[in-house]
Amino acid sequence: MKRYLNLLWIVLPILFTAACVEEYSLDGNPPTEAEADFSFQPTAESNNILRFTAENDFFIMNWELGNGSSGRGKSVTGTYPLAGTYTVTLTVFNSGGSVSFSKEVTIDETDPLLLDKPIYNALTGGADAVAGKTWKVDAGRAGHFGVGPNPSGAGDFPEWYQAQANEKEGSGMYTDRYTFYLDGFNFNMETNGFVFLNGAQGSNFPGAFDPGVGDLSAPYEAPANLKWSMVEPEGTYPELTISQGGFLGYFAGGRTYQVINIEENELFLRFVDQANTELAWYIRLIPEDFDPGEEPDPDPEPVDPTIFTLQSLIGEGTKAWKLKPAAGAFGVGPAAGSDEYFPNGNDISGDRPCLFNDLFVFNENGVFSYDPQGDIYAESYMGTGSDGCQPAANLEGTGGAAWGPGVHTFSLTEATDTETAKITVTGTGAFIGLPKAFNGGEYSQGPPVANRAVTYDVIGYMNENGEEELKITIDITDNGSIFWTFVLIPDNG
Structure with missing residues (x-):
């Protein structure tokens, strides 16, 4: 029922009084900030997990939870492992327009249990890794970088093109290092002077040049005080976001990455090309101190020459x-x-x-x-x-x-x-x-x-x-x- 309301506004305005529509605010005037008010309270699970509820009903209700995650609907849940103040914003829409309303939410104490998550530990090394965990592009492995269709066709992998081992040597991608810290969700990007980027992004990077291996490289020093955040939408891949000014491996206009796979020694990411959203890029990273040669591929099963004839x-x-x-x-x-x-x-x-x-x-x-x-x-x-x-x-x-x-x-x-x-x-x-x-x-x-x-x-x-x-x-x-x-x-x- 809800998905058809926009069409009803255009084609059947005389039906706005119908019973199936009356649950929404669909009058001709835009909503007010007061109408976009919301409340929140801790859940039984933790004082750091809050349930937000809008005071009124609207056709569309979008939330920005101040912790890097977002939601949609009348009620959403936000998780805040760290003590601090967060700005939560609700934007509501009706036939007359939209309005946003914000509140500050204060979390008094850090909840260590909310930080002890397998995906956080794999990314950062966990609470004991004071120096964080540093990743690099897995340059020596074929398929460490590539591109495929968006939406995916056969699966989430670089279906159309896979870089060969060390193919992008000299681009800057292989010398960059990325460190994730659990403490404060801090992130450090060490560019070693220059970075690798999609050709469509050259105008955003002064001094961009052709490195001779495709696309562009550019001199770049990442800003300090970068952050990372992770959301885990239901039914899809976790999403890793780097704050403005940082990115991973290859810049194609965005800073949010789908985590296709994460293990102790592998981080495989998918991200959409913002200049051509029909493309999805892929990049594979490994820990800086990890030598892939230390973990050889498992031996193939013994071949019995008589078993299949x-x-x-x-x-x-x-x-x-x-x-x-x-x-x-x-x-x-x-x-x-x-x-x-x-x-x-x-x-x-x-x-x-x-x-x-x-x-x-x-x-x-x-x-x-x-x-x-x-x-x-x-x-x-x-x-x-x-x-x-x-x-x-x-x-x-x-x-x-x-x-x-x-x-x-x-x-x-x-x-x-x-x-x-x-x-x-x-x-x-x-x-x-x-x-x-x-x-x-x-x-x-x-x-x-x-x-x-x-x-x-x-x-x-x-x-x-x-x-x-x-x-x-x-x-x-x-x-x-x-x-x-x-x-x-x-x-x-």
């Missing part, structure tokens, strides 16, 4: 496989088998049933066929004009028509003592699991390359219960930084 793939002559309807069966991440970038441990089979009923059929004569069972999960690159589950027939006449039902060829390179098995499907539009992914890249639009061969590494077969689970992966970067992984099971239907 041609007969495993084709059965008694023909065998159909489909995605397993479970978490981890369809995803993308920084390593083979990982779905850290998407969907990060979530089971999406219920959201995309048309994807999990697709059949990938292998025959003894080397014929491979794709049967989508009448429907597909379409995305923009396929050219259907809309995303989501829809009839496979919608592909007809589009650039992605070849990704529909079809017959192709396949070959299997069986495992050796040192190499995993590999499945190669060949043909215009041939794929397993995801049409857009191929060795070394992803399609941004159709049509697919004619007669392209796509090879998948077999990294698992048979689960702990002795049941068939064919786990395959494909590197879309050719440098080992981004992998799609699929888990298939036989179709016994």
